[in-house]
Amino acid sequence: MTVSGTTFVDVLERERFDFFAGVPCSLIEDAIATLETHPRLAYVATPREDAAVGLAAGAWLGGAKPCVLMQNSGLGTSMNALASLSLMYGFPALLIVTWRGYQGKDAPEHILTGAISPRLLELLGIPHRVPTAASFADDVAWAAAEMDRRMQPVAMLVPPGVVQTGAVHSTRTAPRATPAATRGAGSDPRELRPSLSRLAALGAARKPLGREPTVHANGYICRESFSLGDRPQNFYMIGSMGLASAIGLGLALTRAETMVVFDGDGNLLMNLGVLPLAAALAPRNFVHVVFDNEVYGSTGNQRSISSEVRLDRLARAAGYRTVTAVTDADDIADAVRDGVASHGPHFVLAKVTTEEATVPRIPYTPNELRDRFRLELGGPDMAPQTPQRSEAARGTRPAPRQPS
Numbered sequence: 556m557t558v559s560g561t562t563f564v565d566v567l568e569r570e571r572f573d574f575f576a577g578v579p580c581s582l583i584e585d586a587i588a589t590l591e592t593h594p595r596l597a598y599v600a601t602p603r604e605d606a607a608v609g610l611a612a613g614a615w616l617g618g619a620k621p622c623v624l625m626q627n628s629g630l631g632t633s634m635n636a637l638a639s640l641s642l643m644y645g646f647p648a649l650l651i652v653t654w655r656g657y658q659g660k661d662a663p664e665h666i667l668t669g670a671i672s673p674r675l676l677e678l679l680g681i682p683h684r685v686p687t688a689a690s691f692a693d694d695v696a697w698a699a700a701e702m703d704r705r706m707q708p709v710a711m712l713v714p715p716g717v718v719q720t721g722a723v724h725s726t727r728t729a730p731r732a733t734p735a736a737t738r739g740a741g742s743d744p745r746e747l748r749p750s751l752s753r754l755a756a757l758g759a760a761r762k763p764l765g766r767e768p769t770v771h772a773n774g775y776i777c778r779e780s781f782s783l784g785d786r787p788q789n790f791y792m793i794g795s796m797g798l799a800s801a802i803g804l805g806l807a808l809t810r811a812e813t814m815v816v817f818d819g820d821g822n823l824l825m826n827l828g829v830l831p832l833a834a835a836l837a838p839r840n841f842v843h844v845v846f847d848n849e850v851y852g853s854t855g856n857q858r859s860i861s862s863e864v865r866l867d868r869l870a871r872a873a874g875y876r877t878v879t880a881v882t883d884a885d886d887i888a889d890a891v892r893d894g895v896a897s898h899g900p901h902f903v904l905a906k907v908t909t910e911e912a913t914v915p916r917i918p919y920t921p922n923e924l925r926d927r928f929r930l931e932l933g934g935p936d937m938a939p940q941t942p943q944r945s946e947a948a949r950g951t952r953p954a955p956r957q958p959s
């Protein structure tokens with residue numbers, strides 16, 4: 556027995572929750588898909604989980620009864636917002652936290668967080684229950700009463716298998732009411748119409764690459780790229796959503812060769828501050844490619860706000876040296892080729908469809924991924940190379956750390 560996405564939302568509505576915000580997790584994809592198309596309730600897709608905690612505080616002040624939906628990885632992201640906002644002021648909210656890494660069984664990136672999730676909530680002083688499908692409605696009723704009684708957030712730590720998945724695909728199948736690029740403040744009347752799948756776009760972006768180290772954002776970007784052919788210069792992130800660009804930037808600042816990042820729209824939005832950071836530091840050897848399908852594809856195609864906002868315009872405003880927005884295989888390959896061959900930082904927005912290939916998981920352990928990538932860069936004893944930096948960045952950056 557599982558709680559269907561519809562029942563999940565009905566139970567929350569019965570307890571008068573009327574404001575929903577968060578970052579998706581595949582364990583509750585049906586519940587989010589139900590919320591996305593709900594006639595009365597709104598779901599706000601926030602770039603990060605702590606932003607959802609902030610929105611919930613504002614919504615409560617505004618008279619709403621807020622619910623924040625997140626994966627337990629997002630609990631880490633939200634620590635400060637919970638401690639110095641929700642708990643300090645006393646803002647009630649229901650936190651629906653999915654429990655990846657439950658009982659130590661999951662992909663490597665979830666194991667540690669899974670093991671400490673209940674303790675993290677205890678340390679914060681956030682009461683929580685672990686619902687079963689049978690107890691779900693009672694547990695929501697308890698949480699709703701408890702958060703108002705205590706005037707603080709209360710959590711439900713939801714293990715896999717409690718909420719049904721795979722039965723509702725709102726964004727995947729629902730046509731848009733209006734074309735993405737005609738809506739929202741950052742829209743462009745000359746719409747970028749994606750025709751390529753992410754897999755095809757990855758293939759095009761990889762074509763001009765030789766030995767350039769390439770950091771891949773987590774989720775299907777890694778897996779689809781791996782399926783096109785593994786290379787030791789590929790660093791696959793199997794966790795740490797949002798940080799591929801920061802890792803690439805760290806590499807570009809400490810090495811001479813061109814560093815490529817294959818990012819996703821959800822990943823970039825989670826760490827949007829990297830755009831002004833890259834522009835301000837201005838490493839010449841940084842090529843930032845974003846495969847923008849306007850959804851969180853890896854967790855079930857929940858819509859991301861990049862359907863409303865042009866990420867290339869944000870990069871241009873931030874000050875990347877070149878910014879290109881492309882939809883076609885040849886244009887993607889050309890943009891990456893030009894990026895590798897000329898001084899950056901470069902930003903390439905590749906608009907892609909939501910199509911997803913059936914591809915295997917990355918077969919390497921995190922340590923294997925780390926070691927083979929570092930070996931490819933010259934091994935554990937490698938000396939730092941003189942990085943190519945812009946004039947603007949000179950003098951603002953500490954010297955590269957000596958290897959220990």
Ligand SMILES: Cc1ncc(C[n+]2csc(CCOP(=O)(O)OP(=O)(O)O)c2C)c(N)n1
Binds near residue numbers: 628796851852859
């Ligand atoms: C902090 C955190 N929150 C949520 C997740 C769950 N998660 C894994 S991949 C992913 C979607 C990534 O979206 P995007 O970068 O747009 O790439 P796509 O899958 O669409 O290609 C999400 C939400 C996570 N891993 N970490």
